[in-house]
Amino acid sequence: MSPKLYKVLAIEDDPSDASLIAHSLQVKTATAQFDLKVAETLSLGFEILEKQRDIDVLLLDLNLPDSVGIETFYTVHRRFPDLPIIILSSTSCEETYISAIDQGAQDYVSKDTMDQNLLTRSICYAFRRMQIRCELQQATKMKTDFLSHMSHEIRTPLNGVIGLTDLLLATNLDSKQRELATLAKESGELLLAIVNDILDISKIESGKIELDVSAFDLSDLVKSCVSMFKTCLEEKKLSFSLRIAPDVPRQILGDSTKIRQILINLLNNAFKFTFFGGVILKVDLLDQTNPQSLILKFSIEDTGIGIPSEKLKELFSPFSQAERSTARRFGGTGLGLAISKAFVTLMGGELTVESTEGIGSNFTFTLKLTLAVDAGQADYLSDFGSLSHPPAFTSKNAKSEPKQKNENQSLGDQAMIGPKHKALVVEDNFVNQKVIEAMMTTLGFEVTLAKSGFEALSWTSAGEFDVILMDCQMPEMDGFEATKRIREQQIDSGRRTPIVAITAGATSEERDRCQLSGMDDFISKPLKLATLDSALHRLLKSTEPAPANDGVLQQQVIQDLWSLGKRVGRDVLSEVFEIFEKRTGPMLEKIQDSLLHDDRTEVGKITHALKGSAMHLGATEMVHICEEIEQWVRTEKALPEAQLLEKLQKSFTITTSALRDEINRINR
Numbered sequence: 035m036s037p038k039l040y041k042v043l044a045i046e047d048d049p050s051d052a053s054l055i056a057h058s059l060q061v062k063t064a065t066a067q068f069d070l071k072v073a074e075t076l077s078l079g080f081e082i083l084e085k086q087r088d089i090d091v092l093l094l095d096l097n098l099p100d101s102v103g104i105e106t107f108y109t110v111h112r113r114f115p116d117l118p119i120i121i122l123s124s125t126s127c128e129e130t131y132i133s134a135i136d137q138g139a140q141d142y143v144s145k146d147t148m149d150q151n152l153l154t155r156s157i158c159y160a161f162r163r164m165q166i167r168c169e170l171q172q173a174t175k176m177k178t179d180f181l182s183h184m185s186h187e188i189r190t191p192l193n194g195v196i197g198l199t200d201l202l203l204a205t206n207l208d209s210k211q212r213e214l215a216t217l218a219k220e221s222g223e224l225l226l227a228i229v230n231d232i233l234d235i236s237k238i239e240s241g242k243i244e245l246d247v248s249a250f251d252l253s254d255l256v257k258s259c260v261s262m263f264k265t266c267l268e269e270k271k272l273s274f275s276l277r278i279a280p281d282v283p284r285q286i287l288g289d290s291t292k293i294r295q296i297l298i299n300l301l302n303n304a305f306k307f308t309f310f311g312g313v314i315l316k317v318d319l320l321d322q323t324n325p326q327s328l329i330l331k332f333s334i335e336d337t338g339i340g341i342p343s344e345k346l347k348e349l350f351s352p353f354s355q356a357e358r359s360t361a362r363r364f365g366g367t368g369l370g371l372a373i374s375k376a377f378v379t380l381m382g383g384e385l386t387v388e389s390t391e392g393i394g395s396n397f398t399f400t401l402k403l404t405l406a407v408d409a410g411q412a413d414y415l416s417d418f419g420s421l422s423h424p425p426a427f428t429s430k431n432a433k434s435e436p437k438q439k440n441e442n443q444s445l446g447d448q449a450m451i452g453p454k455h456k457a458l459v460v461e462d463n464f465v466n467q468k469v470i471e472a473m474m475t476t477l478g479f480e481v482t483l484a485k486s487g488f489e490a491l492s493w494t495s496a497g498e499f500d501v502i503l504m505d506c507q508m509p510e511m512d513g514f515e516a517t518k519r520i521r522e523q524q525i526d527s528g529r530r531t532p533i534v535a536i537t538a539g540a541t542s543e544e545r546d547r548c549q550l551s552g553m554d555d556f557i558s559k560p561l562k563l564a565t566l567d568s569a570l571h572r573l574l575k576s577t578e579p580a581p582a583n584d585g586v587l588q589q590q591v592i593q594d595l596w597s598l599g600k601r602v603g604r605d606v607l608s609e610v611f612e613i614f615e616k617r618t619g620p621m622l623e624k625i626q627d628s629l630l631h632d633d634r635t636e637v638g639k640i641t642h643a644l645k646g647s648a649m650h651l652g653a654t655e656m657v658h659i660c661e662e663i664e665q666w667v668r669t670e671k672a673l674p675e676a677q678l679l680e681k682l683q684k685s686f687t688i689t690t691s692a693l694r695d696e697i698n699r700i701n702r
Contacts, residue, residue: 037062040157041069041086044093045079046122051145055093055122058150059157066158076101076109083114091157093143095122096130107134112635118164120156122148140164177236188229190463193560195222197469200563201476226560231369238376245380249406250290252330253278256317259297266305273312281319282330287404292377296385297332299370300397304336311337311394326405329383335396341389349387350375374399455500455574456480460490460516461536462508466559470503470536473563477570487511487519494520499531501573504553506537506544513537514551521552530589532573536561549649550657554588586685586692591652596700607700611693614651618644618686626679638667653689656682 042059046052052072059068071086073079076098083089092114096106111119121142123131131142140160143153199219207215237243260276267274297315304313314335321329341349350371371385378385382402389395457479461467467483474481482499484490488511490502502520506513517533524530535548535556545556555569572594595607621644628636645660659682 037065037067039067039069040090040161041071041088042091042093042157043071043073043079043082043086043089044095044122045073045076045098046093046095047074047098048095051095051122054145054148055153058148058153061150061154063154066154068154068157075099076106079110080113083117089117090161091118091120091140093120093122093157096134104130104134107139108137111138112633116164116168118160120160189226189559190466192222192226192229194465194469195219196226196560196562197466197473201469201472204476204563222560231373234373235369238373243376243380245289246291247287247289249285249287251284252282252286252317253284255290255294256297256315259294259301260315262298263301263305270305270309272305272308272310275312275314277314278317279319282317283319283328283405285406287406288401289377289381292381293401296374296377296399297334299374300334300399303370304334304338304395304397308336308338308394313337320400327402328405329400329402331398331400333396333398335394337394340391340393340395341387342391343389346387346389350385456482456498458482458484458490458493458499458502460484460487460502460508460513461505462486463505466505466536469561473561473566474503476563477567487513487516490516491519491523494523494531498529501570502531502533503536504533506535506548513553514547517548517551517553534569534573550661552588552654586653586655586689587696588652588654591650592693592696592700595651608697610651611690611697614647614653614693615690617647621647622679622683622686625682629679634667638664641667648689651689651693653685653693656685656689659685 044052044055046055052074056070056072059070061068071082071089073082077100079092083092092110094107094110096103098106101109107119107121110117115138118140119134119138121131121134121139123142123144124146131139135142140163141156143156196219199215199222202215203212203219234243256276256278260274263274266272301313301315314333316331316333316335318331318333319328320331375385378399378401383400385397385399387395387397455478457474459467459470459474459481461470461483462485467485471481471483479501482493484493486508490504493499494502504513504517508516513535520531520533532555533553535545535553537544537548537556537558548556554573557565557569592607595610621640624640625637625644628634628640641660641663645657645664648656648660663682
């Protein structure tokens, strides 16, 4: 086997050091040989790196004529994050070089002790470490993509199982039929929970888990979690005590969905492994350093079977259960505690356990949260950066679902919207078509079915609908492209039909794609009648006319802010607009400054933050331009700075003008 050829660039201004490096790399072994290029300045080094993209390793001196100190490394690393960098050091600055390694450098070599063996070995190891890192990143991406695909494939038949049994339970059944239908539905929901756990752990491992912050009532959330275990309490004849300290605030800003999931996971374990005695759930205010920030402590104590002391250290590892027999006897994936710990850590807290085998366990977790000024308005008057989705894109999880309707209601009793509304259902799967059509008919809609994106475009060009339910994953033309084309059809008419994404994809990335394509809401399969009913009510309750500036603003977001203001007695839309207008100018200036310094990483960060702010005001055009800039940052293609700024600044001017017109129109 021929030796590997390593292409090396040394950015070194000292001729004697450059000569020493060249001499050291003249060696050729059975496994390696070296092709060296030398640049005397950082700017010359950048020219070589831009022209010659196949450099394997960079040897970097930090003290150059045009760049001095640790900032030299940061500048190179920001621009070429996947390039292995070895720092050429002097022994007097060892702390600086160690700091560079902490930030991503592969190694540092002292010029005073540099020899042929040390330098060549360092280059080979640096290249291999970076290669392994890239392979791991690729493997993680492949796993995430695979799980996302499998989620879609599993959720599609689950939608049929859960959706049809949901509809069946709403009909007149005898007791035996109801028992069997209930078991079928519960089995489907159990399988769905397993799929969700696997997706959650995948997102945690790939670092893609995010907080979805909103205002919520903590007391209501805790009580709703507890109510899920009422049947278990009665069947096992267990005692239960809920103790919420009187100084714990009710109105909180935080990710209620993840807090709910943590509580349900821990309560489920407590009730599952307890056969005598009972369970105690306590919520206390641990600390409140200022009027807005607080730390809450949750404790779930049980008198169950307990956990062997030697198993405690493995308890929060994925797929881990205290004993192998636990999975056989009690079921479960062993992911619940690992997911809970990750969520707690994400919210700045800590999850711990104390347990004695045969006596019971006490799980305790803390959370850093924020006091909500007002449950209705805190989402929009707080920092834009703390939010994940604009008003119309509510969480797909339990916090946005209405209370469950009585299972004994007939189909006709649940028709709440009325027969005057026409719905277009775009879905390629036959079973899903039948489920969605039955649910929409139940809710009083006149339903038209389209089997593809092309067929949907034919229907929307021929007639008008009050709402469109759009599957995202379809052959030939997917739901994203179909939505974009429908929006283009509607530009001249000024009409904007609400489009709801109906998708088996359950990731935040897919939800963002839905919004950017022009959809107004997002529902994850398997569908539930109550969830669908709630989403349609949100979208169809408005009587406000659609604006003329459809390509610039997303009307549903504007409408939600306006409706929110009516509920809380304040002009929330105007207040949010003032915050947006005040902050965007300085952000554009920062982007300009970062472009002048060729700091693409900073451009990407500021643009991403600006995109989030624009989303919360429905500034669709600005969101799309920010997406273009983010894409440019990722690809590192050349694009004139003036073109970038001019496009974004022009859109900002148009957007602010359109928003002022909207505010004036609504307030007239």
